[in-house]
Structures are given as structure tokens and as C-alpha cells.
Amino acid sequence: MPELPEVETTVRGLIRYLEGERIARLTLNRQDLRRPFPEGLVQAMTGATVTTLGRRAKYGLIHIDRGSTMIFHLGMSGRWRIEPSQIEKHDHLVLETGSGHVLALNDARRFGSVDLVDTAALDSWPPFAAIGPEPLGDGLTPRHLQQAFAARIAPIKQLLLDQRIVAGLGNIYVCEALHRAGIRPDKEAGAVSLAALKRLVPAIQEVLTESIAAGGSTIRDYAQPSGELGYFASAWQVYGREGDPCACGSPVQRFVQGGRSTFWCAKCQK
Numbered sequence: 001m002p003e004l005p006e007v008e009t010t011v012r013g014l015i016r017y018l019e020g021e022r023i024a025r026l027t028l029n030r031q032d033l034r035r036p037f038p039e040g041l042v043q044a045m046t047g048a049t050v051t052t053l054g055r056r057a058k059y060g061l062i063h064i065d066r067g068s069t070m071i072f073h074l075g076m077s078g079r080w081r082i083e084p085s086q087i088e089k090h091d092h093l094v095l096e097t098g099s100g101h102v103l104a105l106n107d108a109r110r111f112g113s114v115d116l117v118d119t120a121a122l123d124s125w126p127p128f129a130a131i132g133p134e135p136l137g138d139g140l141t142p143r144h145l146q147q148a149f150a151a152r153i154a155p156i157k158q159l160l161l162d163q164r165i166v167a168g169l170g171n172i173y174v175c176e177a178l179h180r181a182g183i184r185p186d187k188e189a190g191a192v193s194l195a196a197l198k199r200l201v202p203a204i205q206e207v208l209t210e211s212i213a214a215g216g217s218t219i220r221d222y223a224q225p226s227g228e229l230g231y232f233a234s235a236w237q238v239y240g241r242e243g244d245p246c247a248c249g250s251p252v253q254r255f256v257q258g259g260r261s262t263f264w265c266a267k268c269q270k
């Protein structure tokens with residue numbers, strides 16, 4: 001499932017093909033993904049020029065010169081195929097640029113989505129209005145977490161996965177960041193000290209930044225028809241490593257929390 005670093009890497013990969021380009025054609029090969037494609041999408045995009053691209057949480061943003069933004073979410077299985085040799089069954093939306101680039105949004109399971117929103121109103125678009133600060137932006141601070149966690153008895157890991165508190169953090173990154181910061185995943189959020197939160201914020205940012213950097217190095221894969229960005233599993237300290245020794249020598253443990261696996265080290269995380 002594409003997480004924030006994969007979406008960021010996707011957006012960076014798309015920039016070189018789309019930024020400053022005119023959209024010569026947008027083709028929809030079906031009516032919907034998780035929900036219908038927006039009405040008027042083809043008309044809005046055709047002939048428009050892409051000004052910039054961006055990301056908010058796990059959404060990719062394609063801004064056009066007509067004051068609107070095409071927003072895509074990759075769901076469980078979505079990916080952009082760049083210069084595909086032929087259009088395949090799950091290429092549901094295809095963009096062709098004025099200089100001849102072809103980009104296909106492929107989504108076999110169709111949990112993804114595409115929306116068209118006025119650029120000036122993006123912050124009040126309901127999915128964005130409800131979410132917390134970007135983990136790599138200035139809004140994620142130890143004080144922000146302290147306020148969000150105040151008096152909360154839920155485990156810190158659960159609250160870090162809550163998009164209203166921090167945007168776009170997934171299970172892997174939360175496990176890794178808590179390990180790096182030395183915080184037990186099941187610790188009551190309201191009881192985590194400010195000192196620990198001061199370790200946690202940079203830990204979150206480092207884990208994400210390193211993953212984006214690793215993704216950037218494999219970005220060429222996107223140009224392959226079969227190209228799909230995977231996780232960079234060798235870099236994980238605890239995620240998916242139950243029973244393996246942590247760097248401290250103690251075995252990595254796993255338990256299920258809120259229906260999802262949590263990996264952690266009982267010696268390093270207090």
C-alpha cells in the first residue's frame with residue numbers, strides 16, 4: 001500500500017513529465033475508481049497547462065493554470081505508469097502531454113480516487129480540512145503532539161496513526177519512529193514526556209526523509225511498464241523483524257494493536 005514516502009516519490013517522479021506541460025488529452029477508460037471520476041474532469045484538464053505538483057498527506061496534487069487541482073490518491077494498489085508501451089486493463093486514466101509523454105494511472109483494486117478541486121479552496125476540501133499537520137512541515141512540533149495527546153489514555157501508536165493528529169503516517173513509519181525515539185508503542189499517549197516527544201518529532205522526520213531518499217534512488221523504475229515502487233525493507237530496524245535481534249541484541253517483538261502488527265524492542269523502548 002503506497003505510504004507517504006511512496007506518494008512523495010511518485011509526485012517527484014511525475015514532476016519531470018508534467019510540470020509546465022500542456023495536457024493534450026485525458027482519457028477515462030471507466031467511470032470510477034472507489035468513487036466516480038469528477039464530472040467535467042476531461043473538459044477541465046484538456047488544453048490546460050500543469051503549473052506545479054505537490055502532496056498533502058497521501059494525496060498527490062496536480063495544479064493546473066485554470067485555478068483547479070486534480071487530486072489523486074493511490075488507495076491500496078494505485079501507481080502511475082510512465083510511457084507505458086501499451087495501455088493495459090487497469091490503466092483507468094491516461095494523460096497525454098503536448099510534448100508526447102503518456103502517463104497512466106493504474107489501479108487494479110480501485111481503492112484509489114481522483115478529484116478536481118478549486119486550488120484556492122484546497123485547505124477547506126473536506127478530506128484536507130480534517131487532517132493534522134504534515135509530518136515534514138513546520139506544523140509538527142513536540143508542543144503540537146503534547147497538546148494533541150494531553151489527557152489521552154489511548155496508546156501513543158494509535159494516536160500517531162490518527163490522521164487528525166499527524167497527516168499521512170502509516171504503520172511502518174510509526175513503528176520505526178517510536179523505536180528510534182525509544183518510546184513504547186503501547187504507552188499511554190498523555191503520559192509521554194515532552195523530552196520523549198522532542199526525540200519523536202525528528203525520529204518521524206528522519207524515517208520519512210530516509211525512505212523518500214531511498215525511493216528517489218529507485219525512481220527510474222517508474223519508467224518501466226511493470227515498475228512499481230516497493231518498500232525499502234532492508235532499512236527497517238524493527239518492522240517485519242519479529243525474532244531478529246535489535247541493534248541492542250534483544251529480540252524484536254510483535255503484538256497486534258488496533259488490528260495491526262506492532263514491532264518493537266522491549267529493551268530500547270520505555
Ligand SMILES: [Zn+2]
Nearest residue numbers: 246248265268
Ligand atoms: Zn533494542
